[in-house]
Amino acid sequence: MDLQQIKNRFAIIGNTPSLNHALNIATQVANTDLSVLINGESGVGKEVFSQIIHALSARKHNSFIAVNCGAIPEGTIDSELFGHEKGSFTGAVDSRKGYFETVNGGTIFLDEIGEMPLGTQARLLRVLEAGEYIRVGSSKVQKTDVRVIAATNKELIESAQSGRFREDLYYRLNTVPIRVPSLRDRKEDIPLLFRKFVSDFSDKYKSTPVQLDEEAKNVLINYPWPGNVRELKNIAEQISVLSTDKILNGNKLKSFLPEHNYSRMPMLAGGAGGVSQTEFANEREILYKLFFDMKKDVNELKKMFFDILQNPSVVQRNPAFNNDSSFNEINTHQNVLPNNNQSVILHQGNNTTQIHQHEDVEESLSIVDKEKELILKALKKHRGKRKDASLDLGISERTLYRKLKEYDIED
DSSP states (O other): OHHHHHHHHOOOOOOOOOHHHHHHHHHHHHHHOOEEEEEEESSSSSSHHHHHHHHHTTTTTOOOOEGHHHHHHOTTTTHHHOOOOTTTSTTSOOBBBBBBHHTTEEEEEEEEEGGGGGHHHHHHHHHHHHHHOOTTTOOOEEEEOOEEEEEEEEEHHHHHHTSSHHHHHHHHHTTTEEEEGGGOGGGGHHHHHHHHHHHHHHHTTTTOOOOOOOHHHHHHSSSSOTTTHHHHHHHHHHHHHHOSSSSEEEHHHHHSSSSSHHHHHHSSSSSSSSSOOOHHHHHHHHHHHHHHHHHHHHHHHHHHHHHHHOTHHHHHHHHHHHHHHHHHOOOOOOOEEOOOEEEEEEEEETTTTEEEEEEEOOOOHHHHHHHHHHHHHHHHHTOHHHHHHHHTTOOOOHHHHHHHHHOOOOO
8 A cells, every 4th residue: 555545545634755754654664563652742643643553554453442641540540451350449349351451462552651650651561571461459460462552742751861751661662653743844734734624614514615815825834833733623613614704814814823822923833043842841841950959059058057057166177168269258247047046156257267156045855845846837837637737747647646645735
């Protein structure tokens, strides 16, 4: 089957080289049992590629199932994929087969694989490497012969490096990568797709197909389409239903495009100076890291001053203080009020440092007193809610209740 026949069969429109390259890889890998990882933004049609691979494979007469990992709650995804035994958790009134059991011999498409919990990722890795899985609540190892095709709109290698995705699973899934191009990278295909969608909706709603003038075509092509083909199809349907004009100009077309996205078009449309959504995400991660680093530096600074407070002689002994020119330039009288109610004045200048303690208040070192104080603070912080207070303290609610009785604390 040649490329055009595949496009006709699966209603794929476009001749962009990047799209043709992705289709060629899908057809070449279809007749193998290799795992495939399909990358692409939301709405580009990743599931269609999984259907192509299954339909052209030796498993085509067996089951195919698509599973959205991001739509299944974390507490139930193991049961959905691998099944469970009766009584294995609350609500498990019967045994249940999972997808890897019901689709045995076929293909399973795991969409949004980046949203899969780490524990489930470990189970999936076992399936990929040994063809084995265990139902939730069981100890019996079961075999399965399922081809796994995964898809993601995230950069999994970045998630793996940050610990949000198993690196070994990433390399196991990424045996054959397929990258589906975004719609803004297929600009010459946009008018073709729009015309096809408008024609389909005119048949559906028994109306005259809407046409675009040259200005409107330029607007359509240069819009960034963050929702890709899915968004284009939705806009085509809106126009088919709501437009009273059957020939749209640029301004009329703009009225159907989301205003906030359209205003960002020059920045996101690609080309020189363009800023992609991935770059925005990277900048956000850099800011988060900066904030965490700042917090770490502040904590280290607090620790340093606390050490000075506890052991004043450390300043004279530590050459880092005596030789640091920037530190020696400080000539201040500063009050430091630590937790033990001591008052300390730091004099720094001419390579000498003095610490004078104005007041020394003895602090209770009783473990019992400290424990009681922490419990009172936790209860006050959480407004008397024992469950939240116990979580904050790192003890069970039962232990907290016992401590309240022991210390005669009224919450």
